[in-house]
Amino acid sequence: MSRSALTVIVLLVLSVVTWSFPTPGKAPRASTPSVTGGILTYYYPAGQESNVKDAFGACGTKNLNTDNVVAVSSEMFDSGAMCHASITISHGGKSLSVTVMDLCEDCDRKHIDASPEVFGYFADLSVGVIEQGA
Helix, strand or coil, rough: CCCCCCCCCCCCCCEEEECCCCCCCCCCCCCCCCCEEEEECCCCCCCCCCCCCCEECCCCEEECCCCEEEECCCCCCCCHHHCCEEEEEEEECCEEEEEEEEEECCCCCCCEEECHHHHHHCHHHHHEEEEECC
């Protein structure tokens, strides 16, 4: 069972990001705070050169560009408390369960940086950014 529950929903028409932060010594919240707006971009966790090359993410685990992994902001990453948390990203009528495996230092709390595998599930990589205003 993961250390906390985190759900992220990115919708084309109405974008809502929802999550619950882990609280030491407390059970997860029955309800989660909600933020409207969000950005989904992609990065290469193993480097852009090859899918065979692997690299360690901020959670200390090797990741491939073909893995269903994401990087989140420092605030969401919470000094590693979100490592290995499973989140669900939904967009355009599709949903995909992914794992938080990395830190995106340039991201704000509404921004998720996904592997090409994850981003490509929702849109062609040439789109570059899936964004919905706050």
